[in-house]
Amino acid sequence: MTQPVSDRSAVHRYAHRAFYDRATIDAILDEGTVCHVGITTDQGHPVVIPLAYGRQGDELYLHGSAASRLFRAARAQGREVCVTVTLVDGLVVARSTYNTDINYRSVVLIGEAHEVADLSEKRRCLDALVEHVIPGRSTEARPPTEKELRATMLLRLLIHEASAKVRRGWPEDNDDDYALPVWAGVVPVRTVFDEPRPDPRMDGDLGAPPSMTAYRRPGPGRA
Amino acid sequence: MTQPVSDRSAVHRYAHRAFYDRATIDAILDEGTVCHVGITTDQGHPVVIPLAYGRQGDELYLHGSAASRLFRAARAQGREVCVTVTLVDGLVVARSTYNTDINYRSVVLIGEAHEVADLSEKRRCLDALVEHVIPGRSTEARPPTEKELRATMLLRLLIHEASAKVRRGWPEDNDDDYALPVWAGVVPVRTVFDEPRPDPRMDGDLGAPPSMTAYRRPGPGRA
Numbered sequence: 473m474t475q476p477v478s479d480r481s482a483v484h485r486y487a488h489r490a491f492y493d494r495a496t497i498d499a500i501l502d503e504g505t506v507c508h509v510g511i512t513t514d515q516g517h518p519v520v521i522p523l524a525y526g527r528q529g530d531e532l533y534l535h536g537s538a539a540s541r542l543f544r545a546a547r548a549q550g551r552e553v554c555v556t557v558t559l560v561d562g563l564v565v566a567r568s569t570y571n572t573d574i575n576y577r578s579v580v581l582i583g584e585a586h587e588v589a590d591l592s593e594k595r596r597c598l599d600a601l602v603e604h605v606i607p608g609r610s611t612e613a614r615p616p617t618e619k620e621l622r623a624t625m626l627l628r629l630l631i632h633e634a635s636a637k638v639r640r641g642w643p644e645d646n647d648d649d650y651a652l653p654v655w656a657g658v659v660p661v662r663t664v665f666d667e668p669r670p671d672p673r674m675d676g677d678l679g680a681p682p683s684m685t686a687y688r689r690p691g692p693g694r695a
Numbered sequence: 696m697t698q699p700v701s702d703r704s705a706v707h708r709y710a711h712r713a714f715y716d717r718a719t720i721d722a723i724l725d726e727g728t729v730c731h732v733g734i735t736t737d738q739g740h741p742v743v744i745p746l747a748y749g750r751q752g753d754e755l756y757l758h759g760s761a762a763s764r765l766f767r768a769a770r771a772q773g774r775e776v777c778v779t780v781t782l783v784d785g786l787v788v789a790r791s792t793y794n795t796d797i798n799y800r801s802v803v804l805i806g807e808a809h810e811v812a813d814l815s816e817k818r819r820c821l822d823a824l825v826e827h828v829i830p831g832r833s834t835e836a837r838p839p840t841e842k843e844l845r846a847t848m849l850l851r852l853l854i855h856e857a858s859a860k861v862r863r864g865w866p867e868d869n870d871d872d873y874a875l876p877v878w879a880g881v882v883p884v885r886t887v888f889d890e891p892r893p894d895p896r897m898d899g900d901l902g903a904p905p906s907m908t909a910y911r912r913p914g915p916g917r918a
Contacts, residue, residue, distance in 0.1 A: 683788075
């Protein structure tokens, strides 16, 4: 399955680094922890906010407070948002400062955000959000009350106009520069999820649940 | 030194998590590797792109190809951009799905991006960019040629209208939920920079330079 390429979601620079297939796009979305959501304010200014998110099939979910500016603006009729997820994989140490680079995988997704109002729908989307951050957690924690569901604003976007961009591998130095006596290589960068630490306010007899004893996120070589 | 608080850069939600002092803002900017830059396109749509950046004093630098859409749009007269840097520090495993959260530190910076055209100025800013990603590298690698400098577009923003938001610590559960037999705590999240890997195309006799034998970024407990 491949995404339709519109001018604004198409990758214009370094087109050889662009991917439009859903497998690549979904793998990046599933591995990321937070996304960066861009909206245009009523005054025409861009604002970019980090948010948790979740994905299920063709849908991406964002949630926040029903009182937040971002969410009030984003749900305004026909207001489009841009959701970007970036994973940094390495520092590319080239022979020249000009070719110094970063290995990364990113997805840029543009679409209209629509509010999910139906409470049972909302419950399902919220579960997807929690499952995204902590797989298995939605069945361990206390589920949301109706009051909590009403206090949460949930936005849904279709994964329709999206592209991925991936830079990997070694420095791409100028031909002449390979003869320079300058060290070159890559510093691998990883996001590490350490051993869970128990809340000091918790009853000491409670054992760690499955989501914690085997915390695992989708990732390169693990998905 | 404290940033002036404008309505749009002020933190409206969870105001107790907001910081406007430059020490907090600069520490987050210096620790981050990539930022997310939001612009409003000519059609009024928001676009968010991950970019490398650098900081020196009150200035933030972004660089990209002189041909890129983002940079052409951003340098348009009076066009404002939003630069957001986010560091994820932990997953907050609350007793309820509602209070499930993420520990993070973020900076949101809004301002007009101005192109740096003067070549020696550009050289200085590019060095700051390389130093941001790999401290010490700008004196090890081949410096940019005039042609390379001309092919690079460099934008400068003033760190003036900025705010930081920080969430740290344990779950903040509802009072009633502390009695639930539900495990709670935090999964610490770290960005790890692994041992540098030498480019296979490099002469094997070249030893790793200081920037690689002691790669270190500013960070919590390391700054």
